[in-house]
Amino acid sequence: MKKSAYPNLFKPLTVKGLRLKNRITMAPLYLGYAADGGRISPLLLYHYTLMAQGGAALVMVENASITAAGSGSPRTIRCDHNRYLSGLEKLAAAIKSQKSRAGLQINHAGRFAYVADPVAPSAVTTFKRTPRALTQKEIITIARQFANAAVRVQKAGFDLVELHGGTGYLLSQFVSPRTNKRSDEYGGALSNRIRFPLEVLKRVKDAVGDFPVGYRFLADEWLPDGLQVKESVVLARALAENGIAYISTMAGTYESFFLPEVVQRSKNPGYMVSLAAAVKKQVSVPVIAAGRISTPARAESILNSQKADLIGLARPLWVDPQWPQKARRGQERTIVRCSPKCNACMELVMQGQPAFCPRWSHEKRAAYRELFR
Numbered sequence: 242m243k244k245s246a247y248p249n250l251f252k253p254l255t256v257k258g259l260r261l262k263n264r265i266t267m268a269p270l271y272l273g274y275a276a277d278g279g280r281i282s283p284l285l286l287y288h289y290t291l292m293a294q295g296g297a298a299l300v301m302v303e304n305a306s307i308t309a310a311g312s313g314s315p316r317t318i319r320c321d322h323n324r325y326l327s328g329l330e331k332l333a334a335a336i337k338s339q340k341s342r343a344g345l346q347i348n349h350a351g352r353f354a355y356v357a358d359p360v361a362p363s364a365v366t367t368f369k370r371t372p373r374a375l376t377q378k379e380i381i382t383i384a385r386q387f388a389n390a391a392v393r394v395q396k397a398g399f400d401l402v403e404l405h406g407g408t409g410y411l412l413s414q415f416v417s418p419r420t421n422k423r424s425d426e427y428g429g430a431l432s433n434r435i436r437f438p439l440e441v442l443k444r445v446k447d448a449v450g451d452f453p454v455g456y457r458f459l460a461d462e463w464l465p466d467g468l469q470v471k472e473s474v475v476l477a478r479a480l481a482e483n484g485i486a487y488i489s490t491m492a493g494t495y496e497s498f499f500l501p502e503v504v505q506r507s508k509n510p511g512y513m514v515s516l517a518a519a520v521k522k523q524v525s526v527p528v529i530a531a532g533r534i535s536t537p538a539r540a541e542s543i544l545n546s547q548k549a550d551l552i553g554l555a556r557p558l559w560v561d562p563q564w565p566q567k568a569r570r571g572q573e574r575t576i577v578r579c580s581p582k583c584n585a586c587m588e589l590v591m592q593g594q595p596a597f598c599p600r601w602s603h604e605k606r607a608a609y610r611e612l613f614r
């Protein structure tokens with residue numbers, strides 16, 4: 242057999258006893274494909290089956306709400322009641338039938354929840370909405386809801402669960418000095434601000450035992466008064482010390498994503514890799530790098546230079562699910578790439594519409610639209 246041009250990319254890795262066949266993972270990507278009310282739709286099953294068919298070692302399903310009060314949209318997957326289990330079981334089975342590992346990310350959107358009365362660590366106004374500050378009793382309840390949701394993920398047959406501590410959602414809202422103005426043991430000093438994510442991790446691990454628990458990690462808010470790497474790495478170390486399976490790095494929140502300088506930065510290849518490298522220097526657990534890693538050569542270089550242990554592909558894999566197979570066969574020139582000049586998918590999602598890629602064939606777009614009905 243011809244020697245691979247990307248030996249590191251296709252080298253297996255074991256994460257908390259879970260063997261991954263290569264270093265390619267699908268990073269969680271919300272596309273608005275769930276049925277109204279958060280149930281698993283035929284389109285979701287079709288979409289994630291395609292994602293797994295291409296050969297990624299791990300497919301991480303987009304965020305699922307741990308409570309209706311923390312759901313980010315009407316089409317956000319739900320994991321807050323046993324009535325959603327049968328759909329989640331079908332989703333896990335669909336991914337695993339393609340010989341990929343299946344993970345599900347669980348989340349509370351906090352101040353970004355699609356509800357009339359959103360909650361957050363503090364009453365900090367965001368997009369002309371002021372969330373209500375959580376009481377300590379409510380904080381404990383939410384930690385239990387994370388644990389209950391994680392148990393459902395385990396029961397549904399997924400291989401691991403991921404806590405969503407990115408995108409400016411609730412877990413990261415506690416860590417950020419910009420959104421956490423509390424004066425109790427959950428606010429103030431960094432050691433207090435990271436308390437809630439660590440409590441959630443402990444409750445989840447106590448509930449699921451040896452089941453791997455990963456973390457979607459906000460390394461930098463890209464806001465002048467927001468969370469920055471010098472503080473976020475403290476949380477990274479604490480997560481690693483408390484048994485996290487891996488750390489999946491990202492940057493930015495809804496408040497920074499559309500800033501001109503961030504929009505420009507996000508067009509650059511590998512624009513978040515330096516953050517993964519900064520985290521990797523601080524921890525011994527596997528670190529996932531993401532952020533417009535569009536070519537196998539770039540992915541191989543990141544691994545070879547030890548800036549990360551795994552590669553997270555979100556839109557690159559969505560645009561061309563065959564990315565891993567084409568890379569393995571040395572057919573990287575045939576990979577359909579996500580254009581840095583295009584933001585159609587994000588624009589559709591922000592309008593409450595399902596995302597479709599302009600680079601897809603007419604037949605594929607038609608198939609997706611038919612299943613969405």
